[in-house]
Amino acid sequence: MYVYDSFDQKVVDERVAQFREQTERYLDGQLADDEFLPLRLQNGLYIQRHAPMLRIAVPYGLLSSKQLRKLAELTETYDKGYGHFTTRQNVQFNWPALEDVPDILAGLADVQMHAIQTSGNCIRNTTTDQFAGVLRDEIADPRPWCELIRQWSTLHPEFAFLPRKFKIAVNGSTNSDRAAVRFHDIGLELVRNDAGELGFKVFVGGGLGRTPLVGQEVRDFLPGIHLLSYLEAILRVYNLLGRRDNKYKARIKILVKALGVEAFRDKVEAEWAHLKDGPATLTEAEIARVAEHFVDPAYENLADADAILAQQKADHPGFAQWLDRNVYLHKKPGYAAVTLSIKKLGYAPGDCTADQMRSVAHLADQFSFGELRVSHEQNLILADVRQDQLLELWEAAKLVGFATANIGTLTDVICCPGGDYCALANAKSIPIAESIQAQFDDLDYLYDLGDLDLNISGCMNACGHHHIGNIGILGVDKKGEEFYQVSLGGDSGQNARVGKILGPSFNAEDIPAVVDKVIQVYTENRQPEEAFVDTVERLGLDPFKERVYAKSH
Amino acid sequence: MQNLIKNGALLTDDAWVLIEDDSTNIAENTAAILPLPRYLALNEANNLPTRVGVWLNDEQMADDVADLLDKVELVALHFPKFADGRSFSKARLLRDRLGYQGEIRAIGDFLPDQVDYMARCGIDAFACRNEQEARTALSMLDTFSIHYQGDVSQSALFQQR
Numbered sequence: 001m002y003v004y005d006s007f008d009q010k011v012v013d014e015r016v017a018q019f020r021e022q023t024e025r026y027l028d029g030q031l032a033d034d035e036f037l038p039l040r041l042q043n044g045l046y047i048q049r050h051a052p053m054l055r056i057a058v059p060y061g062l063l064s065s066k067q068l069r070k071l072a073e074l075t076e077t078y079d080k081g082y083g084h085f086t087t088r089q090n091v092q093f094n095w096p097a098l099e100d101v102p103d104i105l106a107g108l109a110d111v112q113m114h115a116i117q118t119s120g121n122c123i124r125n126t127t128t129d130q131f132a133g134v135l136r137d138e139i140a141d142p143r144p145w146c147e148l149i150r151q152w153s154t155l156h157p158e159f160a161f162l163p164r165k166f167k168i169a170v171n172g173s174t175n176s177d178r179a180a181v182r183f184h185d186i187g188l189e190l191v192r193n194d195a196g197e198l199g200f201k202v203f204v205g206g207g208l209g210r211t212p213l214v215g216q217e218v219r220d221f222l223p224g225i226h227l228l229s230y231l232e233a234i235l236r237v238y239n240l241l242g243r244r245d246n247k248y249k250a251r252i253k254i255l256v257k258a259l260g261v262e263a264f265r266d267k268v269e270a271e272w273a274h275l276k277d278g279p280a281t282l283t284e285a286e287i288a289r290v291a292e293h294f295v296d297p298a299y300e301n302l303a304d305a306d307a308i309l310a311q312q313k314a315d316h317p318g319f320a321q322w323l324d325r326n327v328y329l330h331k332k333p334g335y336a337a338v339t340l341s342i343k344k345l346g347y348a349p350g351d352c353t354a355d356q357m358r359s360v361a362h363l364a365d366q367f368s369f370g371e372l373r374v375s376h377e378q379n380l381i382l383a384d385v386r387q388d389q390l391l392e393l394w395e396a397a398k399l400v401g402f403a404t405a406n407i408g409t410l411t412d413v414i415c416c417p418g419g420d421y422c423a424l425a426n427a428k429s430i431p432i433a434e435s436i437q438a439q440f441d442d443l444d445y446l447y448d449l450g451d452l453d454l455n456i457s458g459c460m461n462a463c464g465h466h467h468i469g470n471i472g473i474l475g476v477d478k479k480g481e482e483f484y485q486v487s488l489g490g491d492s493g494q495n496a497r498v499g500k501i502l503g504p505s506f507n508a509e510d511i512p513a514v515v516d517k518v519i520q521v522y523t524e525n526r527q528p529e530e531a532f533v534d535t536v537e538r539l540g541l542d543p544f545k546e547r548v549y550a551k552s553h
Numbered sequence: 554m555q556n557l558i559k560n561g562a563l564l565t566d567d568a569w570v571l572i573e574d575d576s577t578n579i580a581e582n583t584a585a586i587l588p589l590p591r592y593l594a595l596n597e598a599n600n601l602p603t604r605v606g607v608w609l610n611d612e613q614m615a616d617d618v619a620d621l622l623d624k625v626e627l628v629a630l631h632f633p634k635f636a637d638g639r640s641f642s643k644a645r646l647l648r649d650r651l652g653y654q655g656e657i658r659a660i661g662d663f664l665p666d667q668v669d670y671m672a673r674c675g676i677d678a679f680a681c682r683n684e685q686e687a688r689t690a691l692s693m694l695d696t697f698s699i700h701y702q703g704d705v706s707q708s709a710l711f712q713q714r
Contacts (some may be wrong), residue, residue: 015697039666156702157704161637
């Protein structure tokens with residue numbers, strides 16, 4: 001992973017000093033609430049329902065075991081001993097005291113971490129596929145590009161006060177899109193042109209929230225060296241022309257929609273014509289310098305351990321299920337990528353105690369070169385595990401409760417913190433996740449249902465990505481009471497689609513039964529090997545509506 | 554104007570007067586910063602003050618003054634509220650694209666905490682809201698000694714690594 005040099009370290013150290021001074025000025029009464037707001041937001045600090053919330057950047061989801069241990073220490077010292085992994089691969093502390101935040105940031109800087117631009121109307125943490133660098137079908141490793149974007153966007157002087165927040169995602173895989181690039185302000189897809197040169201297909205204007213839209217292609221090939229100047233052109237057009245009169249219409253997706261993609265592209269290209277080959281043009285030396293941090297770890301030369309695994313599967317049925325759901329193919333023979341499920345019945349999806357963090361750090365050291373990744377599905381990944389050590393890892397993960405073999409199934413729920421924590425939420429989301437997980441606790445049944453994303457957001461800001469869940473649940477407020485709207489057919493991947501709303505919303509206690517009825521329609525109508533989302537696409541919503549809204553007799 | 558920072562120092566004898574709208578009377582021999590429409594009207598009437606600058610509201614763009622940059626000593630960019638970041642891009646366009654060498658002055662509602670970024674975008678004078686903020690702003694002009702991106706005075710860090 002990327003290791004700071006003295007320049008990078010100085011940036012985060014100076015940022016800590018700056019925020020310490022700003023916090024002092026605020027506590028001193030020299031800065032008004034509304035003036036401190038954008039300053040603290042650009043350091044990840046929200047004022048929440050019960051206490052401040054600090055969002056810590058995990059650049060493109062990559063963490064070392066040392067960093068994770070530091071997070072454990074910081075949450076024990078300054079918070080309530082747990083953290084929350086988010087759908088944008090970051091970590092949140094939900095209970096820090098404002099006065100302590102400068103010290104927390106200093107602690108993060110000690111392990112090359114920060115909270116820069118994790119909120120506010122600026123360029124946020126760039127995200128990517130949690131399996132980046134170990135995929136078999138990868139055009140190129142997206143992580144060096146994510147790091148180049150991180151450095152370029154960090155404290156960018158021109159783009160710190162944009163009309164609204166701005167999120168960039170990069171995907172390097174040919175057959176899948178786990179980074180959901182078509183649902184970002186800018187989505188970048190690594191491609192090669194006919195001459196074999198590496199570059200990007202560029203999508204702009206995707207997003208969730210109140211107006212869910214799929215991003216549109218503005219460029220089919222952008223050579224890698226021009227990445228930053230092209231991003232500057234897009235951001236400059238947006239900064240100057242994006243709406244600022246209504247925060248719900250301020251995202252770049254609204255600008256792209258209002259202008260039309262052709263006119264928007266013309267403006268970007270016209271701006272880029274001035275910037276192309278200018279000082280922001282990357283050098284091959286810089287691309288190589290950053291890429292050197294992402295070379296393969298010291299893999300052993302191994303063969304795939306098929307025979308050993310077959311025997312172990314026969315001996316341990318639970319292990320067989322875990323291999324099937326939680327273990328992913330690796331580019332290197334004899335290795336595998338493993339998802340540790342940190343979603344457990346009775347706990348908020350993404351929550352992780354300090355002890356659990358230390359346990360995962362230990363597993364990362366023991367089995368995966370001391371590194372791990374956060375997925376946007378809010379799980380933790382050990383990306384470089386020897387296949388002949390999988391059984392040992394499974395046993396160890398079971399002991400700490402991370403071996404639930406439910407990855408990609410109905411109970412691997414994506415869920416925002418919701419009304420229990422968040423000041424924006426209309427409704428609670430975590431208890432909804434729990435009630436569904438409790439209803440569907442039979443693993444064999446879940447395996448039979450196969451791949452099925454269920455996403456829950458507590459309000460239309462859509463932090464739980466409900467629009468792109470195969471089943472999406474959205475908390476809504478009706479005259480002070482909490483209701484839940486259900487949508488079907490959303491897809492975050494290459495067949496990017498926003499789910500369609502089933503009909504009138506439901507009470508919280510009805511949700512498990514509603515989901516159950518939806519699943520019944522699927523199991524009764526599916527064709528062999530047909531995934532849930534494909535059945536919904538084929539049948540349309542009507543049969544689901546009929547079942548769910550049928551009058552009981 | 555009062556509480557002005559220019560060339561990295563707090564200035565007490567700034568001669569420029571901000572002319573807020575079309576009806577404001579301009580006293581003789583005033584160094585006047587005119588709203589763009591007023592500038593255009595006085596220019597048309599061949600009646601510009603001897604020392605003249607122009608200020609842009611939030612909707613007016615750098616291109617709107619491209620033709621008069623060689624005639625004005627000063628371009629002021631008005632921040633309607635500190636969260637409105639359009640002027641950061643306008644300043645860069647004035648410097649990088651249009652090659653403007655005169656003073657670019659930030660006016661209106663901005664924070665001392667923003668002057669570091671403003672300076673990097675090419676703004677070189679800051680009319681702060683009060684004296685305390687001007688002092689704070691002065692101390693914040695060089696908050697960061699390392700910059701990843703290139704700006705109006707420096708190339709990107711990657712070119713120095």
